[in-house]
Amino acid sequence: MKETHLLCNHTKINYWTDLWFDEYKKSGYIAVTSNLKKYSFYGSNQIESLINYNENQLSRYISVNAFGVDWEDIHHSRSTFHLKQIRNIAIDIDQYTKGLTINQTLDEIQSLILDKILPEPNLVLISHGIQLVYSIHQGASPEMGWLVGYITEQFIEKLLYLGADTQAKDLARLIRFPKSINQKNGEFVRTEIWYDEPYTLRELQAYCRPLTKYRSPRKKQGRMLGNFDERLTAFYKINYYRLEDLRKLAIIRNGNFTYCRNTYIYILAYHQSLMVNSQSTVFEIIWNDVKGIYTEDKSKSVEKLTKSWVKKTVKSAYNDARDFFESFVANGYRIVFKTKDGIIKPYxxxxxxxKLHITTEEQRKLRTLINCDIARERDTERKRLERRKKGMKSMEEYNKLRQINKDNMKNKIEGLLKENPNITNKEIAGKLGVSTKTVQRYKKEIIGGHHVSV
Known part of the structure; x- marks a missing residue:
């Protein structure tokens, strides 16, 4: 297969860089690091530099997606906040945790592809473990992050028995740089192109549990009900962001959930149960998520979690989520709040x-777990940014410009008065194209400021 390092004018994948850069994938920059502390960013016109400085080098990592870089704060630019374009979906497989060899795992992956359980990856990276990378046709907006997350969750579930990493799914994450050297074992990161055409999100979604059911909208009491497809999609979107916030809360607190640990784990397991298909999968994901979660008793001793307790909690949450979802479907993809129906609904x-004692400071770092005041602040800021994009000036800029125009007008009036002290307000207004009242107001200010003797 011919390898090309140049930006192609088509979407065929000939070389690994084509997953990150093509004619549509130019928005934002790809992050590369060797120590997770210092980052270099590469745009679509820097592919040769990307290859020359990182291939065959020890311990190199590359971001799965692209970011808008804050050049004054480069280190923090690799974050979901700065996410500019979603370019790939990557799945990490640590087959050695299941006692499998590389070849055994690759054979299993091929079987899943032949059985149409999993799409064929565009790129396979092989070193100590395996990484499957799927290129997204034309890239995707950060607004589609929830769908990319949904697809990633579903693919991880299919590959759990091979050692898929349940925590490697963040949109800002890094993977091993193709053709670099793995510092753990000194092995070259083998790079194989398996499928040479990128996928649309819809094509990848076809391998997931059905996200939507297509039915025609119907009328009731003269009003058009929302399309079932849209309602179910909105539900999964909200659920995905809820999970994202719950996991971020654990990071913010460094795992400290004193007085609410059990509630937190139940809620986390409940929302995870709405994303995947089996109770065993939920347990494996949740167990990995909560290993660092703890609570302190009155003596400040840390109370540790046990697998048996987490399993019971996951079982309860999974059954409650299943009952809720069945009710949700039966009610036309609407949440019906009835106090005596026995259905445990999302909080x-x-x-x-x-319930989780989330402070205002913590809420400001989250997406959906926020109070009305913060939601209002964000909406105001969103509208302000929209106005800026449309070319509307800020109030400060507007007032500054207004003062400049006012000073110019006063100078013109003052000039006319100096030329002809007997000129009337009506004559001044006619020359300057303003009202006589405006002239009168400015003349008072001029006289008050002793600019001219009238």
């Missing part, structure tokens, strides 16, 4: 904030 935002 409303305000209740969840109370």
């Amino acid at each position: 409303k935002t305000e209740n969840l904030i109370k």
Whole structure:
């Protein structure tokens, strides 16, 4: 297969860089690091440099997606906040944790592909473990992050028995740099192109549990109900962001959930149960998530979690989530709140904030677990940014420009008065194209400021 390092004008994948850069994947920069502390960023016109400085080098990592870089704060630019374009989906497989060899695992992956359980990856990276990378046709907007997350969750579930990493799914994450050297074992990161055409998100979604059911909208009491497809999609989107916030909360607190640890684990397991298909999968994901979670008793001793307790909690959450989802479907993809139906529904935002004691400071770092005041602030800021994009000036800029125009007008009036002290307000207004009242107001200010003797 011919290898090309140049930016192609088509979407065929000939070389590994074509997954990161093509005619549509130019928005933002790809991050590369060797120590997870210092980052270099590469744009679509720097592919040769990307290859020359990183291939055959020890311990190199590359971001799966592209970011808008804050050049004054480069280190923090590799974050979901700065995410500019989603370019790939990557799955990490640590087959050695299951006692499998590389070849055994690759054979299993081929079987899943032949059985149409899994799409053929565009790129396979092989060193100590295996990474499957799927290129997204034309890239995707950060707004589609929830769908990319949904697809990633589903693919991980299919590959769990081979050692798929349940925690490697962040949109800002890194993977091993193709053709670099793995410092753990000194092995070259083998790079294989398996499928040479990128996938649309819809094509990848076809391998997941059905996300939507297509039915025609119907009318009721003269009003058009929302399309079932849209309702179910909105539900999964909200659920994905809820999970994202719950996991971020654990990072913010460094795992300290004193007084609410059990509640937190149940809620986390409940929302995870709405994303994947089996209770065993939920347990494996949740167990990995909560290993660092703890609570302190009155003596400040740390109370450790046990696998048996987490399994019981996951079982309870999974059964509650299953009953809720069956009710949700039966009610036309609507959440019907009835106090006596026995259905445990997802907590409303305000209740969840109370149960997990989420502070205002913590809420400001989250996406959906926020109170009304923060939501209002963000909406105001969003509208302000939209106005800036449309060319509207800020209030400070507007007032500054207004003052400049006002000073110019006063100078013109003052000039006319100096030329002809007997000129009337009506004559001045006619010359300057303003009202006589405006002239009168400015003349008072001029006289008050002793600019001219009238």
